[in-house]
Amino acid sequence: MSALPADPLLPIPIDQYRDGNTGIPFAHQFEAREPGPHVAITALIHGNEVCGAHALDLLLREGFRPAKGKLTLVFCNVAAYLRFDPDEPTASRFVDEDMNRVWSDDVLDGSRRTIELDRAREIEPLIAEVDLLLDLHSMQQFSPPLMLSGPLAKGRELAAKVGVPVTVVADEGHKAGRRMRDYGSFADPASAKNALLVECGQHWEQSSRAVAIETMLRFLQAAGQADAALLTKHGITGTPPKQRFVEVTDAVTIETEDFRFAAPYTGLECIPEKGSVIAHDGGKPIRTPYDNCVLIMPTKRLKPGQTAVRLGRYIAD
Numbered sequence: 001m002s003a004l005p006a007d008p009l010l011p012i013p014i015d016q017y018r019d020g021n022t023g024i025p026f027a028h029q030f031e032a033r034e035p036g037p038h039v040a041i042t043a044l045i046h047g048n049e050v051c052g053a054h055a056l057d058l059l060l061r062e063g064f065r066p067a068k069g070k071l072t073l074v075f076c077n078v079a080a081y082l083r084f085d086p087d088e089p090t091a092s093r094f095v096d097e098d099m100n101r102v103w104s105d106d107v108l109d110g111s112r113r114t115i116e117l118d119r120a121r122e123i124e125p126l127i128a129e130v131d132l133l134l135d136l137h138s139m140q141q142f143s144p145p146l147m148l149s150g151p152l153a154k155g156r157e158l159a160a161k162v163g164v165p166v167t168v169v170a171d172e173g174h175k176a177g178r179r180m181r182d183y184g185s186f187a188d189p190a191s192a193k194n195a196l197l198v199e200c201g202q203h204w205e206q207s208s209r210a211v212a213i214e215t216m217l218r219f220l221q222a223a224g225q226a227d228a229a230l231l232t233k234h235g236i237t238g239t240p241p242k243q244r245f246v247e248v249t250d251a252v253t254i255e256t257e258d259f260r261f262a263a264p265y266t267g268l269e270c271i272p273e274k275g276s277v278i279a280h281d282g283g284k285p286i287r288t289p290y291d292n293c294v295l296i297m298p299t300k301r302l303k304p305g306q307t308a309v310r311l312g313r314y315i316a317d
Helices: 051-062 089-093 115-128 153-162 206-222 228-233
Strands: 027-031 038-043 070-075 132-139 146-148 167-170 194-202 244-253 259-261 277-281 284-287 293-296 307-315
Touching (some): 027 115, 038 051, 038 206, 051 070, 051 194, 051 206, 070 115, 132 206, 153 194, 167 307, 194 206, 206 228, 244 293, 259 307, 277 307
Parallel strands (some): 038 132
Antiparallel strands (some): 146 194, 244 307, 259 277, 277 284
16 A cells, blocks of 8 residues: 555546547547648556646646647546556555556457556557657656657657657667557667657656656647647746656566665665665566666565566766
């Protein structure tokens, strides 16, 4: 059980968005007269990461329409979202399995059935058409927001064009399965298609809503679908602080039931000395591979096969 803060960010009703206009529940599309990219913003890949639902709700309530191209908005794992229980708020992450580990052809085209796989297969035709994707997430820990750009230069370039959050993480993803951010041509260096995943802050913090909205609006501006007036309307002005880029070099995958961190890490800690012990997995010490090693998103879900933490170093942008 994870306690909620005094003034938590909670789920909002989204049933009014069920029908959409795509033939797929909870999926909406809007097309401008002027040609342009097909842009998508997705939320609720994890049902307990509610800031994304707040962000999409804002666009839909305000009747936003893209200046050019096509815009797709999708509430993804609604089945998990609707199971939210304030007494056990993290339990609504998924119903059967993590929906952000199923986005490879062998899994999507396989015969296995789960709530999350069925929903991923339902929305996949929309995602397959997208040129630019922003996937809205939040985190277990009280950590500064992160943009996950994937390992390719094109992801870092798009993150820099959006300009927020301050920290951009270039990473390969998880051994447990492929994320939607890495689906299909998003992971092809020869393709112009591109995707970002933003971790907006801790799940229940009000600030995660503000980060989701700012990142979403700056992303729409970077894609040419929104102008500065929309950002100003929502109190977003000025130039963001200079970003920092972290290249992930290693992912620590949990091997035993007896995994424990050496300290209560929350993320972005920089461990100065190579060889420092940051965790134990059974009797095996987990050490930093180089000086000034940055810890990325240490997890509280300490189960074998899961990523415990990713290790990286700051690089020039």
